[in-house]
Every structure is written in structure tokens, then in C-alpha cells.
Amino acid sequence: MILQRVGKGIRLGTVFDRAAARHPASPVYLDHDLDVAPELGRRLTLTEIADLIDDFASRLWAARVRPGDRVVVHKSDNFDISLLAYCVARVGAVPVLLSPKLDGATTARLLERLDRPALVTDQAKLEQELPSEVFDLAERVITAAGTFPGACALAELAGTPRVPAVTMPQDLPALITHTSGTTGLPKLAVQSGRTIQARCRPQSTLLAPVGRHEPIAVHVSFAHSRMISGAALFALRGHPLIMMRDDDPERAAELFARVPPGVIESHPNTLLHWESLAHHPARPLARVRCFSNTFDAIHPRTVASLLAASERNLPFFAQTYGQSETGAIAARTYTRRHRESADGRCVGRNFPGLTELRVVSRNGRAPAKDNPGRIEARSAGRIMTYLGEQQRFDDQFSEGGWWRMGDLGYRTKWGCLHLLDREVDEIPGINSTLELEDKLFTRLPELIEVIVIPDSAGVPVPVVCTRDDQPLDHARWRSAVADLPELAPPLQRRLDELPHTATTKVKRLELARLLG
Template sequence: MLLQRIGNSGIGLGTLLDRAAARHPANVVVLDHDLDVAPELGRRCTVAELADLVDDLASRLWAAKVRPGERVVVYKSDGFDIPLLAFAAARIGAVPVLLSPKLDGGTAAELLRRARPAYLLTDRAKLDAELPPTVHELAERILLAAGEHPDAVGLRALAGTPRVPAVTMPPDHPALVTHTSGTTGIPKMAVHTGRTLLARYRPQATAAALVRRRETVAVHVSFVHSRMVSAMAITLLRGAPLLILADEDPAHVAELFARLRPGVIEAHPNSFMLWEELADDPREPLANVRYFSSTFDAIHPRTIHRLLTASRRRSPRFAQLYGQSETGPVVGRTYTRRWTGGTDGRCVGMPFPGMTDVRVVSRDGRPPSPSSPGYIEVRSDGRAVTFLGEPERYRQQVDGDWWRMGDVGYRTRWGCLHLLDREVDIVPGFGSTLVAEDTLLARLADLTEVVVVPDPDGRAVPVVCTRNDRPLDLDAWRTAAADLPPMAPPVHWRLDELPHTATTKIKRLELARILASRNGDR
């Protein structure tokens, strides 16, 4: 039913909110921040109001000379208006290219160069403080979502422009460009079509059918990620209230959850780790949660257990979907309170029948196993069609219908996929760093993060963060690590010192480089 509501020819980003408003015009969206493009709208609005805002913004982009098929690179200060601006660009047939506000200005300029010819939609803060002067030559025209600049066109100055009809593009035409996490360098820019976006929603729409219609859905994911688009489509087309979070601070989140009582929460794995402390909040902000959902990466068993035990619902579930920006979700599984981690903490699930498939290819001629993990490859109709500006880099990951994920693991006799490491993060002779991290987090309650990376000599170095930055109990650490592969002494950092991607993943290669640099300076 949900897929019928979306349509069979493509996701139709530009009219998504129109269709949601036609069915549930009074449904509400609650924000924890003001929109730069429309601060007067406030933090509680109806879907009909958001649909009208997108229509208005589309007319302003048209007045700024944006036309069908042209690219609009969106790189602005963080906020929910990022996907709204993407919808507005799509509404007039343009192709939104979404760049995370967490990217530095130089990286954003390089991605703008790859997207040429393209408009740059930014704001005065980014233009003045972060973007290099070269963007004025790289962009066809610079548009401002907020503020004014003598060398840019401000959207606010175009308010009141006559509305223009929506433009329908073919389902196989580029519909959205999002960048990869950038954990291994400059991000790649994945090109999605209306058809591939629709295909990757099917697994998520199937799971959403299990949720009662009026459960409030709270979402805290990167505003430039395709998952934000799918979360909005699935939630609003079903008529469920939506709570959008830009700020992941636990105290802030606890106050909102205690007041609004979401029944479904979608967030990054690292955000859920940060929210473990909500389980101890006397207001019980997680008490009404029926489903927790994480799509971006494997999540630590301790986090799953803590969150599920904080719910007061009869049978809460934690849904984990494994995938990446290029593919969408490809395997998934759910957890209940009865699950304690055990030996399958690295199991990320099974493929979705008729929608996705997975295989593991040997790296050394031996069958993939826990001791000899192989390359994980997947097949999905939701796969991006190319990398913008880097088609050869895209082809290097393709083997017919199969896509190399860049991870290593194995499948059990029952077909469950076990994720052990990123290919580039393997520490020779150590085994799975993720398994070691899971074990340490399960045994040491005071840890809020642990990341095992190699030093220049190939030794495994654990970088640890603790609750409230308390000193690490070294005796407890030695006991917890006694049966794990040998590691260097732990290095204690603050959580905000760790380099993160737009989806809050740890940039392990960059962390290893920073660690080596600091040690070299001593």
C-alpha cells in the first residue's frame, strides 16, 4: 500500500509533500530549531504548510534562473531546510546535490568543481567564513538561503514570486546526489534516480508497515543523507507525526522525548550510543518507544540492550539495517530484550527477499569465515547509478550486478551476514577490531566509545572515551582486555576530539593519522 502511494515510476521528490498533504494535511512536523529559509514558520507546522513552503521555494529558484536538468549544490548551515530546499529544486526538475555542513569549505569547493556546471545554494555564514573565493568562479551562480551578499542572489529577496507548476522528470533521470561518508578521503558523490530511490525504500516501507499509524516518529539523521528523504516519505505518507532533531545533546533530546513521547526513533549508531544515558533519566524519555531503528552501520550490542530495557512497551524492537549511501539498506534484523549480544553481536542480518542479495568473496582462496573474512558484495535495484565526476571510481566497485561494499565478513550456515571490519581498517594479525570494541564496551560501563586503530608499526591502539571524561580505570581495563588480542595501552580522548563523518561515523584512517602525528611530536 505504501509503495502504491509513492508511485511506481519514481519517488517524485518535488511533489512528495504535496501527496502527503493531500492525505493528511493537518499532520504535524515538530522541529527543535528554526528554519533559516522561513524562521517565521516556527517549530511546529503542518504538512500542508511545509508543502506550501516547498512550492514557494521552488518558484524562487525558478526566478533565480534554475531550470530542469541543472544541478543545485546545497551547502549551508545545518537544518531541516536542507531537504526542503532539495525538494524545491526537484520540484522544478533540477537535481539537488547535497553536501554536509560538516565538510570543510575546501572539500565542499572540490565537490562543487566535480558537479559543474552547477548553482551553489549556501548562506552568508558559509560564504564568508568557510568557502574559498574560488567558488565564485566554480558556480554558475551563487544563491543564498539566508543573508545577503553583493555577489549572490538571496532567496528572501525573491519572496512573492509567482508560483510555477511542478516539473515531472523521467524515472531514470538523476533525481538526487548525496555524498558518501568520506571515511577514506574526499567523499564520492552518488547519483540516485527516481527509480533507484524508490527501490531502496521498499525494505524500509515493509518494516514501517509493522508500526501503528499514529506513533510519533523521531528522526535524527544527517539532513544531506538519502535516509532523511526515505524517513520523511515513509512517515508523512502514512500520516504519522514527525519530530526532527538537529541537536543530539542528551539533555536536549531527553527533554523533547519526555514531552513528546515518540513511539519510533531513527538515528545514527553513534547518536544512540550517546543516548544510552537516557535510560537512567527519571522522566523515562524512552518509555514509549516501540521501535528503535538504525540504518547506517553496525551498532554495539551494549547500546541495543540499554535502549530496549529503557522502553516500557510490551515488546519493543531494535531494527538494524546494514547498507551504505551507494546501495541503501541491503540486509536487516531486529532485536528484542531477550537478546543479550552473545556470539552474534556482529550479525547485521539477512537480505530482503526479492529486493536485495549478498555474497561474500574469498580474499585468500579459503572459504570466508570468522578467522578469514571475505569481501562483502551486494546486489540491489537501489544502487546508485554512478559517482558524479568519477565514473571510473564507480566502475572499480562493480562486478556485473554485484557491488563491493568495502567491508569484510562472512555468512553463517543460516545465511546471516557478519560484518567484521572495513577493508582499509584491518589490523593484520589482530582479528576483528569491531568484535574487540563490542567486547570492551560490554564489559566497561564507563566507556562511551572505543576505537581500535593501527599505529605506524602495525600495533593495535585503542582510543577510548569515558562518561563525563572521567579517568579510565586501568585495572578494570586490563581485566576486560585480558582475553582479547594484544593491544597497546589505551589512549584517552574526549569524544569531541574524534573525527566524525556527516553520519557520525568515526573516521578511523584520519584518527590513526592524528594519533601518529601526536606521537611523532612528542
Template sequence: MLLQRIGNRGIQLGRMFERAARRHGANVLILDHDLDVAPEFGRRATVAEVADLVADLSSRLHAAGVRSGGRVVVHKSDGFDITLLACAAARMGAVPVLLSPSLDGATVTELVRRTDRPTLVTDRAKLAGLPDSVFGLAERVLLTSGSHRDAVPLDKFAGCERVPSVTLPPHRPALVTHTSGTTGTPKLAVHTGFSLQSRYRPQASVLAPLVRGRETIAIHVSFVHSRLVTALALALYRGFPLVVLRDPDPGRVGDLFARLRPGILEAHPNSFMEWEELADDPRGPLANVKLFSSTFDAIHPRTVHRLLRATRRRSPVFGQLYGQSEVGPAVVRGFTRRRTLDDDGRCVGMPFPGMTDVRVVSRNGLPPSEQNPGHIEVRSDGRIVTYLGEQDRYEAQVSADGWWRMGDVGYRTRWGCVHLLDREVDLIDGFGSTLAAEDALFGRLVGLAEVIIVPGPDGRAVPVVCTKDDRPLDPVAWRRAVSTLPPMADPVQWRLSELPQTATIKIKRLELARLLAAGAGTDVPESDRSQKEATP
């Protein structure tokens, strides 16, 4: 019944907290950080209080000159107030455009240009990294903290008259987010209320049979990603107590989870990899987790194996959703404790019946298979409606009958399961699946924090290895682990913090390959090798 009501009008981003407050106003939201827009707000609030803050911010934006239909670019230091500002802009009919705090100044300036004279909401720290030309590209610049002679602080409009919320047509642009940028300058993806609701439906259909009672849900998802909207909607509309994380540090997360005992975790695959060490925490911070949920990318079997064995709940599930910023979740696969380290991590699951569909198209006229992967294409009502300022680029990726090319290659089994083998741009001739090789290495070397296989300058596969605590890699253990894998160059060891990452903590493989070709890397001192030789 709930899905049918929302489906008639799409998700109303601007009224999401307001609507949740009517049914679950006393529900609690907990943060692990303070809000720049309201430092006095604290880290624990009711949903009704958050809805009131969104209304206040919306009214401030209106008093500053923002109007319905206008675009509001939010590019500020990381925090949940990015999401609240997006809701505030949408509440009074504007279209929020969310840009990651990790983007460089030149990229931000180009994306602001594409939005065509928006209001820019930022802070002094981020503004300092932008060229002065950004002021000529924006209608106005508003600051959430700090000061600048050419910008207006949002605090100036505190206490202004409240403006009413508006209901937007379901097919009108409601939110703009950017793509990961793993293959170049990010694209600006335009979502509607209808497309966001179409992403909500399959996720709600998965959650409903798995979680019967009222569970605390903890979310660590990029504040500029559309996934956070649907994750919030799932929690808010069901009245789940909500924990929103900015910091993925396992030590701090362990402290928080040991106290709050979440029953559902939603996070990036790389965050779950970092949290593997929580499985050994004697306080049992993961002991109450009923459902682990991960979108974005396929996740390594080792991570799933360890996390599921850290919970004491009966029949816990690890839900993996494969999708993309442009189409939302496309296929789903659930894992239980019966999963072994030898399970195929490349199997990402099946489409949602009646909601998404997947096909694999040949690249060379031969049937797609494990040895001859094809282009993965998806059809879903959750697909974006355009790339802002790049309509031709959008049309080049979608067929006349609605199939969206994902940029990944793989195949489907006789039972219809989708197997993801690689990004098309990451294929290494004659190597096979780099992702499958990485899965195997994670299962064989427990001390790995990350391994990324990229093409070297000569086209040969080069494994870039990061270890826990930056311990030197044991060459004997490495040779044993790669003995049954396709031939590779010797491993190059980097610190995890040095890997180029996107806003959703994906590794920028093309950028990493470029850095390797330029001679970048982390050398392990010989003195460290002799003193700290360790087997991952």
C-alpha cells in the same frame, strides 16, 4: 497497493510533501530548531504548510534562474531547510546536490567543481569558509541568510509567481549525495527516483508488520543523507506525526521526548549511544518507543540492551539495517528484549527476500570464514547509477552482473546470516575483528562513550578511548576488560568531541590513525587522575 503505485514511477522527491498533504494535510511536523530560509515559519507546522513552503522555495529558485535539469548544490549551516531546499529544487526539475555543513572549504570547492557549473545555495557563515574561486565554479550563488556582494539572497524573490511541480522519469537523476569520506575525499553518489523507491520498499516491508497504529516518529539523521528521504517518505505517506531533530544532545532530546512520547526512533548508531543515558531518566522519555531503527553501521549490543529495557511498550524491537550510501539497506536484523550483552554484535542480519542479495567473495582463494573474512558484496535495485565525475571509479566497484563491493569484510553462516567484521582498509594483521573487540569493551566497561581500535605507527592495535564526562580511565578495570582480547597497545584517551567524524557521525578511522601517528591526543592530567579516578 501503495508500494505498487510508487514503484511504477519512483519516489518523486519534489512532490513528496505535496503528495502527503493531499492525504494527510493536517498531519504535524515538529522541529527542534528554526529554519534559516523561513525563520518566521516556527517549529510546528502541518504537512500542508510545509508543502506550501517547498512550493515557495521552488518558485524562488526558478525566479533566480534555476531551470529543469540544472544542478543545485546546497551547502549551508545545518538544518532541515537543507532537505526542504532539495525538495524545492527537485520540484521544478533540477537535481539537488547535498554537501555536509561539516565539510572543509577545499573539499566543498572540489565537489562543486565536479558538478559542472551548478547553482550554489549557501549562507554567509558557510560562504566565509570557502575560497573566492568557488564563485568561478558556480553559475550563481544564492544565500539563505546573510549577505555578500557577489551573492544574491533568496529573500529577493519572496512573493514571486508560483511555478507548477513536475513529474520526473523514474530513471533520471533525482538526487546527489556524497559518501562518508572516511577513506578520503567524498564521492558524489547519483540517485534516481527508481533507486530511492527501491530503498523505500524493504524498509516499508519491515515497518508494516511492526507498527499497526499511528505512531509519532522522531528522526535524527544527517540532512544531507539519502536515508532521510526514505525515512521521511515512510512517515509522510502513512500520516505519522513527525519530529525532526538537529541537536542530538541527550538533555535536550530527553526534554523533547518526555513531552512528545515518540513511538518510533530513527537515528545514527552513535546518536543511540549518546541516548543511552535517557534509559535512566525518571521522566521515561523512551517509555513509549515501539521501534528503534538504525541504518549506517552495526550497533553495539550494550546500546541495544539498554534502550530496549527503557521502553514500557509490549514487545519493542530494535531494527538494525546494514547498508551503504551507494546501495541503501541490504540486510536487516531485529532485536528484542531477549537479546543479551553476550549476543554477537557482528551479526548484521539477512537480505530482504526478493529485494536485496548478499554474497561474500574470498580474498585469497580460501573459503570465507570468521578467521578468513571475505569481501562483502551486495546486489540491489537501490544502487546508485554513478559517481558524478568519476565513472571509472564507479565501474571499478561494481561487477558486470551487478554485484557491488561494500568495502567491508566478513562471512556468512550456514543459515545465511551476514557477519560484518571490519572495513577492508581498517584490517590489522593478526588482530582479528576490531569491531568485535570494541563490542566486547562496550559490554565490559559501562563508562565508555566511545572506543576505536586503529593501527599505530608500528602496526600494533591502538585503542582510542573516550569516557562519559571525560572521566579518567581506570587502568585496573581496563586491564581486566582486555585480558581475553587480542594484544593491544596501552589505551590513548581522547575527548569525544575531538574525534574526527563524518556527516553521519561515523568516526574517520584513517584520519584518527593519522592524527595518532602525528602525536595528537588528549592527556589526562595527573591531578585529575588522583582526584577523579573512576571505573567505567
């Protein structure tokens, strides 16, 4: 198969100009106020968003941000993180999005790797989290909200004359985001306008059955590459948008009851927490036509619970698989006909013309469920490089330009890809920790998280969290694990005690170190 050549690129800086020209009154709902413009309230239009981006891009220009500059955006959690990325792109600079969940020391190390970028942050980060050395590591420090000694405040540049958008060649770096950081210091992944556009195409395929009048609710990290490409695609299609910072089920229920979404996209762990909405008296999921997750396999129990809550005739769940480096490379859909016992390890097939998949043997034997191989992919949306780590990037390729996903699995005779484990999470004697966790979720509905990790002797230890932190019923646990591989006694923890990435995934290696 030959991957399709992507056209002109997405041109991030003018996405909302074009979206507003097509759908000027299309609404954007927020569950929080924008730090950069709280006066705009929580219901905006695409026209207002486009004007806001134009305004703040001009302020960045006045703050001496120029084409080709790298501009780190690391501020308190807010949708304006994503909007500032479009502002940076509008003046021809390269936005570098660092999650607000990163600690100050990690942020400083990444600034060092970026070789004196501009830093857009806020008063809260500078006062409470970032070390003073960021002023030495950054060419200039700019506050998007509040003020701080030595920093340029964008609020003080209000009324700056507007400047025209700068269009950069679409094969040059256009966006830098960091990986999830589950295995150490995050890597800085570089994308071009062309690779970002390529990532929009699989999502367009998945949205084909969905009418453009359907509101799309998005709860994805505002610093994630998926947010940047997704918001651009949804706006250009004209969907009303619901951009969420808070994943608290009660707050989500209130918002969805007021603005019923037709599509919900979020991280798998957030969707798992929203299972409780299936039985909420406000019926917040009643109008959902499509549920979608971001790049990670999801538990069948969650899929079944959410689909059962929809009152639409033919709701479906779009399961995608991929990573920050590749974008979505495979997908499958679930409908109500799929039972809760469906194989959650199946992540579907590739997107013809856009992605390719293969599974490579590790021992000369054909990859199978009891002998998983390494999953490799080729994708039109693959990143350009890891910034400052070219050798590390090159080492991820095998012969023929195949990208090593770092995952283990196999393909069935029908061509479906089954994801069993991350290579670094493999536990000898267990075919798939993820499949094991799926079974525990299905058998014990009170679980809201279960992670199986090895102890220092290699014995698999289940770490569990229960709904409302209720004590685990050990008799029910013993019954649930009776036919499973031998496990150590479960360790119960509160969900907020587990280390999470910016995309809500549990950091398994860090959790194992903490428990050790």
C-alpha cells in the same frame, strides 16, 4: 533471485503535496527554527511544509534555476537543507546535498567536479567558511538565509508567482549526495527516482509492525540520502514527524518528554550517546516501539540499554546494514530476549526481491569467522554512478554485477551475514576490530567510544572516550582486556577531539594519521 523492478519512481518534487493531501494536519515538530522561514515556529503541519516547498521552488525558478540544472545545497545545519532538496526537485533540477560539516576547501573541490552548478548557501557560510572562489566555480550563488554581495537572496524573491511542479523522467538523475568521506575526498553518488523509491521499500518492511499514528523521531544528517528517502516515506505514511538537529541527551530528553516518539531513527553513534536517556527521570524513551539505526552495525550494549528503557510490551530494535551507494541491503531485529552478549557482528539477512548478498573468498578457502571474505551485494536501490568518476564506479563491480561493499565478513549456515571489518581497517592478528570494540563496550559501561587502530608498526591501539571525560580506570581496563588479543596501552581522548564524518562515524584512517 531476480530483483524486483521498481515502478514509477518517488517524484521528490511532489512528495509533500501528496502527503499533505492524505494527511493535511499531520504534525512536524522541530527542535530548531527553519533558517528559511523562522516565523513558522517549531510545530508545522504537512500542509504548511508542502506550501513552503512550493513557495521556495518558485523562488528558485525566479532565480533562474531550470530543469536539469545541478543545484548544490550547502548551508548551515538545519532541516531546511532537506526541504530545499525537495524544492530543487520540484522545478526539475537535481539537488546536490553537501554536508554542512564539510570544510570550505573540500566543498570548493566538489563544486569543481560538478562543472559550474548553482550553489544555494547562506550568509554564515559565505562569511565564515567558503572561499571566495566559489563564485567562480558556481554558475550562480543563491542565499537561502541572509544576504551577501554578488549572491541572489531568496528572501528578496518573496511573493514570486507560484510555478507548477516539473515532472522529470524517473530514470534520470534525481538526487546527488556525497559518501561519508572516511577514506578521502567524498565521492558524489547519483540516484534516480527509481533507486530512491527502491530504498523506501526495505524501510516499509521494517515499519510494518508499527502503527501509522506513532510519531517518528529522526536524527540523521539533513544532507544524507537516507533523510530524503526516509522523510518522504514517513510523511506519505502519515506519521507525526520529529526532526532533530541537536543530539545532546538533555535536549533530546526534553523534546521526547513533550512529544513522546514511537519510533526513533538515528546514526549508531548518536544512539550510543542516548544510552544515558535509559535512566533519565523524565522517561523519554518510555513510549518507543521501535529503534532503528542507519546502515551501520551497532553495539549490543546500546541495543540492550535502549530496549530496557522502553515501557512498551514488545519493543524491538531494527538493525540495518548498507551504505550510501546501495541503501539498506540487510537487516535483523533485536528484542528484549536478546542479551547484551548477543553477537553484534550479525547484521541479518537480505530483503527478498530487493537485495542479494554473497561473501567471496580472498584465498580459495570458504569464508568463515577466522577467514573472512569480501561482502558483495546487488540492490535495486544501488546508485547510478559516481559523478565524474565513472571508472572508479565501474571498478567497484565484480562479475555478474555484484557491488563490492568494501567490508569483510562471512555467512552462517543459517544465512545470516556477519560483518567483521572494513577492508581498509583490517589489522593482522585480529579477526575483527569491530567485535573487539563490542566486547570492550560491554565490559566497560563508562566508555562512550572506543576505536582500535594500528600504529605505524601495526600494533593495535585502542583510543577511548569516557562518559563525562572521567579518567579511565586502568585496573578495570586491564581486567577487561585480559583475555583479548594483545593491545597497546589505551589512549584517552575527548569525543570532540576525534575526526567524524557527517554521519558521526569516526574517520579511522584520519585518526590513525593524527596519532601517528
